[in-house]
Amino acid sequence: MSTETEAQVVLRLQGITKRFGPVTANEEVSFDLHRGEVIALLGENGAGKTTLMNILFGQYTADAGEVELFGQPLPPGAPRAALDAGVGMVHQHFTLADNLTVWENIVLGVDHLSTLSLKPRQVKSRIRTLSEQFHLKVDPEAKVGRLTVGERQRVEILKALYRDAKILILDEPTAVLTPQEAKDLFATLEEAIATGLSVIFISHKLHEVMAISHRVLVLRHGKLVAERATHATNREELAALMVGAEVSAPSIESRAPGAPLLSLHQVSTPDQGAAPGLKALDLTLAAGQITGLAGVSGNGQAALSDLLSGLISPTKGELLLAGAPVASWSPRSAIAQGIARIPEDRHKTGTIADFDLTENAILETYASRFSRRGWMDWARARAFTKDLIQTYDVRCPGPDIRIRLLSGGNMQKLILGRVLEEEPQIILANQPVRGLDIGAVNYVHEQLAKARDRGAAVLLISEDLDEIMQLSDVIHVISEGRLSPGFARGSMRPEELGGWMAGNGFDAEAPDAA
Amino acid sequence: MRLEPIEAPSPARRIVPPALAMAATFLVAAALALIAGGNPFAVFGLILTGAFGSKFALLETLNSATPLIFTGLAIAVAFRAKLWNIGAEAQLYAGAVLTVILGTGALGLPSYLMLPLCALAAMLAGALLLLGPALLKTRLGVDEVVTTLLFNFIFLLFISYLLEGPLKDPMGMGWPKSARLTSEARLPRIVEGLRLHWGFALALTAALLVWVINTRTTLGYEMRAVGQNAEAAGFAGIPVTRVILKTALLSGGLAGLAGFSEVSGLKGALTLDLSPGFGYTGIVVAMLALLHPLGVVVAALFVAAIFVGADSMSRAAGVPSYIADIMLASALLFMVLAILLTKFRVRRD
Numbered sequence: 025m026s027t028e029t030e031a032q033v034v035l036r037l038q039g040i041t042k043r044f045g046p047v048t049a050n051e052e053v054s055f056d057l058h059r060g061e062v063i064a065l066l067g068e069n070g071a072g073k074t075t076l077m078n079i080l081f082g083q084y085t086a087d088a089g090e091v092e093l094f095g096q097p098l099p100p101g102a103p104r105a106a107l108d109a110g111v112g113m114v115h116q117h118f119t120l121a122d123n124l125t126v127w128e129n130i131v132l133g134v135d136h137l138s139t140l141s142l143k144p145r146q147v148k149s150r151i152r153t154l155s156e157q158f159h160l161k162v163d164p165e166a167k168v169g170r171l172t173v174g175e176r177q178r179v180e181i182l183k184a185l186y187r188d189a190k191i192l193i194l195d196e197p198t199a200v201l202t203p204q205e206a207k208d209l210f211a212t213l214e215e216a217i218a219t220g221l222s223v224i225f226i227s228h229k230l231h232e233v234m235a236i237s238h239r240v241l242v243l244r245h246g247k248l249v250a251e252r253a254t255h256a257t258n259r260e261e262l263a264a265l266m267v268g269a270e271v272s273a274p275s276i277e278s279r280a281p282g283a284p285l286l287s288l289h290q291v292s293t294p295d296q297g298a299a300p301g302l303k304a305l306d307l308t309l310a311a312g313q314i315t316g317l318a319g320v321s322g323n324g325q326a327a328l329s330d331l332l333s334g335l336i337s338p339t340k341g342e343l344l345l346a347g348a349p350v351a352s353w354s355p356r357s358a359i360a361q362g363i364a365r366i367p368e369d370r371h372k373t374g375t376i377a378d379f380d381l382t383e384n385a386i387l388e389t390y391a392s393r394f395s396r397r398g399w400m401d402w403a404r405a406r407a408f409t410k411d412l413i414q415t416y417d418v419r420c421p422g423p424d425i426r427i428r429l430l431s432g433g434n435m436q437k438l439i440l441g442r443v444l445e446e447e448p449q450i451i452l453a454n455q456p457v458r459g460l461d462i463g464a465v466n467y468v469h470e471q472l473a474k475a476r477d478r479g480a481a482v483l484l485i486s487e488d489l490d491e492i493m494q495l496s497d498v499i500h501v502i503s504e505g506r507l508s509p510g511f512a513r514g515s516m517r518p519e520e521l522g523g524w525m526a527g528n529g530f531d532a533e534a535p536d537a538a
Numbered sequence: 539m540r541l542e543p544i545e546a547p548s549p550a551r552r553i554v555p556p557a558l559a560m561a562a563t564f565l566v567a568a569a570l571a572l573i574a575g576g577n578p579f580a581v582f583g584l585i586l587t588g589a590f591g592s593k594f595a596l597l598e599t600l601n602s603a604t605p606l607i608f609t610g611l612a613i614a615v616a617f618r619a620k621l622w623n624i625g626a627e628a629q630l631y632a633g634a635v636l637t638v639i640l641g642t643g644a645l646g647l648p649s650y651l652m653l654p655l656c657a658l659a660a661m662l663a664g665a666l667l668l669l670g671p672a673l674l675k676t677r678l679g680v681d682e683v684v685t686t687l688l689f690n691f692i693f694l695l696f697i698s699y700l701l702e703g704p705l706k707d708p709m710g711m712g713w714p715k716s717a718r719l720t721s722e723a724r725l726p727r728i729v730e731g732l733r734l735h736w737g738f739a740l741a742l743t744a745a746l747l748v749w750v751i752n753t754r755t756t757l758g759y760e761m762r763a764v765g766q767n768a769e770a771a772g773f774a775g776i777p778v779t780r781v782i783l784k785t786a787l788l789s790g791g792l793a794g795l796a797g798f799s800e801v802s803g804l805k806g807a808l809t810l811d812l813s814p815g816f817g818y819t820g821i822v823v824a825m826l827a828l829l830h831p832l833g834v835v836v837a838a839l840f841v842a843a844i845f846v847g848a849d850s851m852s853r854a855a856g857v858p859s860y861i862a863d864i865m866l867a868s869a870l871l872f873m874v875l876a877i878l879l880t881k882f883r884v885r886r887d
Contacts, residue, residue, distance in 0.1 A: 333773065356775035367773060376767040387763065387774040395756040402754075 031058035033095075034222050035080075035111075035191055040089035042075055042246075049075040050246045053089070057191065062213065062223040064233040064254070066266055067243035073226050076243075077193055081106050081113065094190075112184025113193040116200075118176050122169035127151055129168050130183045154185050158215050159208065173322065174205040181212065192216065193224045198232055199487065202320055202526045210236050228266070230259040242266055245461075281497070282311030284347070285481040286332070286363075286450050291341035293327045300505035301327045304341065307500065307507060309450060309481035314472065315510070316496025317485045320525050324505035325485050326368075329454045332483065333365045334358030345450075359388050364448035366439055368455045368485075370432065374439050377428040381420060384427045385409040385442050416441035417467070433464030440471055451475055451482045457491065469495060489518055503527045541882040555879040559872035566868045567861055576857040588850030589843035595850070597734045601804065603835075603842035605630070605813065607741035608796030609820025610827060610834040611748050612664075616789035618752070618829050619765040621675070621782055623668055625686030626793040627817025628693035632667045633660030633797030635697065638705060638716045638808045641723030641801075649722040656723055657740075657798050664794020665787040667693070672786035676779045690817065698810055707807070716808040725803035737799030741835075744792060748831040751788075761785050793817065822870045828877065841866060 035057040042050040050072045057063055067073050078084045080091055085101040092098065093109045120129050127148050148164045155162055160178040162171070168179060177197065184192055198206040213223055213236060227233055233240055234254060242250040242265040250265045286309040293301035299322045307328075309315055319325060330336045331343070334355040342349050345361050358365065367373040375384045386394050386405045394405040409423040416437045420430055427435060436456065443451070453472060457465040472495065476482050486492050492499055499516060501508040501524035508524045523529060544551065568578035589599045609626045616623035623629075636659040641652065671689065674680035700706075701714040709717070725736045752758040760781045763771040772778045800812055823841055827833030848862035 334775070335773065354775070355773055356777070359775050365773070372767070373770055373773045376763055376770050378766055379763070383759070383763075387770070387776075390756065390759060391775075398756050400754055400756055400759055 031060060033057070034059050034093070036092040037076075037080075038090050038092065040076065040079060040086050040091070042072075042079060042084060042086050048246050050079070050086070053243070053246075053248050055241055055248065055251070057222050057224065059190075059222055060217050060220050061239065062217055062225055062237045063239045063241055064237035065224055065226045065241050065243060066228060066230075066233055066262060071243040071266075072246035073243055074195065075246075077113065077195065077224075077226070080111065080193075107187070110188060110190040111193065112181075112187060112189030112191070114177065114180040114184065114195065114197060116196045118180055120168045120176055120179060122167070124168060125164065126162055126166050126168060126171075126179050126182075127164040129179055130164075130186050134187055151182060151186065154182055157219075158182075158185065158212050160212055173200045174202070174208075177201070177209070178212075185216075189221070191222045191224070193226070195226045196228075197225070198227070198229060200321055204526055206232070230262050233262065234259060281313045282479060282481075284308045284310050285345070287344045287347075288331075288338075289342040289344065291331070291338040291343060293331055293336055293339055295505075296326060296330075299326050300324050302331070302338075303505040305505070305507050309483055311449070311481050312476060312479050313497045314476050314482040314484055314495050316492035316499040317483060317502055318489055318492045318499060318521055318525060319487070319502040321487050324502050325454070327505065328502070329368065329452060329485060332358070332363060332450075332452045333367070334363075359446075362446070362449040364443035364446065364451045364480075366436075366443065366451070366453040366456045368458070370435050370439055375427050375435060378426055380426055381413070381418070381423045381430075381438060382406050382409040385412055385423075385438060388442060389446070412438065412441040412445065416444075416471075433460045433467075436460060436464060436468060440468060444471060444475060448475070449480055451480050452485075453482060454485045455487070456484070457486075457488075489521060493518070493521075501525055503530060506530050541878075542885050543882055544880075547880055552880050555876035556873065559876035560869065562872045563865055563869040567865045570861055570864060571857055574857045574861070576855045581851055581855055581857055581861070584851035584854050585844065585847030587847075588854075589847030593732070595846065597732055599839065599842050599846045600734055600738050602846050603838040604735075604738045604741045604803070605796040605800050605816040606819055606823050606838035606841055607738075607745060607835055608792055608799060609816045610823030610838050611741075611744055611831055612789045612792035612796070613820045613824035614827060614829040614831060614834055615748060615761070615792065616668075616785060617765075617824060619761045619782060619785040620768070621672065621785050621789065622683045623671075623686050623786070623789050623793075624683055624821070625668060625671065625689050625817070626789075626796070626820050627813060627815065628686075628690045629664035629667045629790045629793035630797040630800070630813050630817050631693060631697050632663035633794030634801045634808050634812055635700065635705070635797070636660050636663040636794075637723070637798045637801045638719065641719040642717040643720050647722060652720075652722040653725065653802070656802060657795060660794040660798035661791035662794070664792070664797070665790040667794075668786040668790030669783065672783050676782055694810070697808075701808065701810060705808070714810060718807045719802060723802060724806060725799065735799075735803035737803035740795070740799060744795065745831045745835045748788075748792075752831060757781070757784060793820075796820075819866070822866055825870060826873055 033056045038054050040050050040053040041048070053076060055063070065073050065076070075084065079086045082101050082103040082105055090097055093106065093111065096109070098109070099105050121132065124132065127144065130151060131147055151164045154160070160182055162175050162178045162182065168176060171179065177200070181192070197209060201209065217223060225233070225237055237254045240252045240254055240257060240262060241248055242262065244266065252262070288305055288307045290304045290306060291302055292304055295301045302324055317325065317328070327336070331338065334353055334357060337353045343353065344350070350357070350361070371377065376387070382402070382405050385408065390400070390405070394401050394408070406423050412418065413420060413423060418434045418437045418441070420434060427438070430438070451472065456468050456472070460468065472482055472484065484492065484495055497513050498510040499513070499521065500510050501521055503525060504527060508529065564582070571578045571581040588595055590596050609630060612626045612629065613623060637656045640659055641656050645652065647655065668686065671682045671685040674685055675682045698714065701716060705716045707713070707715050707717040728734050728736055728739060752762065760776050763776055764778050764781045768778055796816060797812070801808055805812060819841060823834055823837045826837040826840070844862045844865050848859040851857065852859035
């Protein structure tokens with residue numbers, strides 16, 4: 025571990041401020057990163073972590089402040105400068121070409137693929153050396169398109185190491201990994217810092233931050249609110265710092281289940297590209313209950329969500345609503361049957377960016393409620409939207425502005441209002457608070473709890489275990505399209521759920537296990 | 539250099555680039571006029587008087603704008619829903635053929651029945667012609683740009699066959715030309731003695747109707763939703779496939795009307811040069827109008843004025859009338875660039 029005074033400062037941020045219109049994304053952020061040090065950048069979604077890194081990489085120009093790399097000031101707004109100076113970044117969403125091999129991806133952008141000076145054999149042997157040294161097992165000849173998510177991440181890290189990165193930035197690296205893969209990643213990082221690399225680890229997962237970092241910087245609303253040496257702090261303190269003491273999460277009491285409103289019997293759906301479909305899945309959503317679905321992303325959540333949304337039908341098995349099997353299944357029939365759907369991607373699936381709030385608010389109900397003999401009743405639609413804006417506290421200039429101008433939280437409130445106004449019996453909430461600030465998060469959670477209290481069955485899909493454990497009356501884990509048994513609130517510890525998330529325990533459950 | 543999206547473009551941002559695009563168009567034309575040995579101001583003046591300077595010129599411009607309004611509307615309707623109909627040319631001819639089949643004496647109907655019948659049949663023919671590619675798109679994912687574009691050539695050869703064979707005018711001295719429409723099947727002139735026919739009024743009505751459909755009807759809302767974001771529309775329960783098919787019928791129908799209006803209002807018979815590419819020029823018109831149905835009327839008048847004006851200018855000034863084609867092409871290119879600049883700002887790295 026580095027001692028702050030002696031180790032060389034490799035990166036210094038000084039008074040970084042960035043505003044987007046009235047929103048301040050970063051305010052007076054300053055910190056140093058030392059050689060061989062891991063600092064964790066901790067903060068809720070929207071706290072300004074990504075903006076800060078984009079400034080470092082020249083994607084944005086800071087309104088004030090400066091960046092110093094290895095003692096040299098970094099020219100603002102120059103994307104290659106940080107890369108050339110030895111900063112490597114592994115993004116949440118990988119930037120690899122599927123149709124190229126691992127080694128080709130690694131040299132892409134460093135060397136020209138077509139030049140004669142490129143010596144594939146040397147490149148590959150260097151990659152092999154690096155991958156052994158840092159425990160990054162991956163075949164240089166493999167096509168990236170065929171790799172698992174964990175392997176792709178290793179390629180991204182190798183790419184940075186191949187370029188002699190001295191500073192490695194990892195943006196939410198474990199969001200897509202199983203606990204075992206995350207463990208391997210940490211082993212790699214240990215190795216890397218031993219050789220003098222410095223790491224910025226961006227996360228909102230407290231246990232990871234505690235496990236890997238030397239120092240923790242907490243960002244809240246764009247400001248650096250705290251800096252702690254990791255050994256001198258604990259998860260509780262960090263959690264409090266991250267969300268701030270002024271807002272408290274709604275306390276939600278457990279409820280006994282009511283009648284089953286929706287059941288899946290041995291339902292299977294086709295795989296969707298790399299993401300598995302459902303595999304003979306049984307699930308019952310009961311009235312007056314929030315059912316939480318935990319799991320590492322890409323394990324069948326999308327298939328389940330698409331199924332309940334009406335976008336796909338089961339290829340095998342049965343979908344029952346209030347005990348009766350459904351015949352034809354489409355988004356429109358799902359809505360007609362009283363299923364409220366809060367989609368995972370509110371920008372692409374939930375709203376139409378260039379439509380105004382009114383046009384977005386009636387997207388699901390225009391045909392039944394705002395249209396007569398083929399003519400739209402815009403006056404009524406507008407009045408309805410005005411009510412929605414009031415009732416659900418959507419902060420906006422009015423119903424006539426395009427929805428793309430709203431913040432994520434307000435957009436989500438409009439979607440919530442749109443579906444909850446119909447008094448739905450069943451609610452599907454897929455990642456309903458992703459990217460929202462803490463106030464909006466609490467609002468969404470309160471609304472879901474309220475709907476449950478009036479007797480609705482809620483399915484909450486989330487990758488955030490804390491959210492699942494806080495809200496759910498019963499928790500299932502999904503892994504590779506299979507579902508764990510339901511665990512009552514409070515009967516499971518996170519570590520045990522983590523085991524299920526890693527895929528342990530399913531073979532014993534599976535009826536056709538060898 | 540890279541492009542950064544602008545979240546909320548200011549009014550100036552929305553007006554200045556298109557205005558600059560038009561200015562650039564005239565600048566290019568002026569340079570060409572100079573090269574051709576003409577005085578740019580004189581050339582523009584002659585184009586202007588050639589298009590609007592006399593009653594005759596004005597009516598000629600309005601007549602020329604008529605088919606462009608129809609095809610421009612056809613394109614605007616389709617493009618709004620992101621259905622890339624490049625086949626308005628064939629759909630126009632399909633409408634013309636049906637008009638000729640029904641209107642050359644096969645039916646003995648009075649004018650007030652004959653004309654609506656021909657118009658409806660022309661719309662149906664155009665609509666059905668686009669339904670095929672639309673079905674291929676929605677069922678099999680076949681790219682409609684390819685199918686509609688290539689079908690234009692096939693269909694024109696088919697028309698050529700018809701005009702040499704079954705539809706050939708027996709009194710036509712061997713020319714590939716259909717028989718003439720009976721007087722009951724001819725669209726009358728709006729004012730007796732002046733060349734302007736009722737097709738122009740029909741085109742204006744169509745533009746107004748499309749505008750009403752877009753803004754007031756459920757179908758218009760659905761078409762816009764599907765065009766803007768088909769994924770969100772489908773998720774919300776809008777029947778995306780059915781909306782695309784309805785859009786195709788409307789778009790093809792409008793293009794079919796162009797054929798009806800040209801044959802019945804202007805030419806009186808079908809020949810292979812009925813349309814000098816109205817189906818393609820309609821794309822330019824729709825783009826210049828930013829796909830707005832009322833804008834289509836303005837854009838069609840602009841395009842028609844340049845063509846009509848350039849014709850008369852070239853006789854007077856000796857500058858080739860090709861300058862009209864160049865003006866049109868550069869207007870389109872500059873406008874596409876201008877549209878980009880209303881939505882993005884350029885940033886240097």
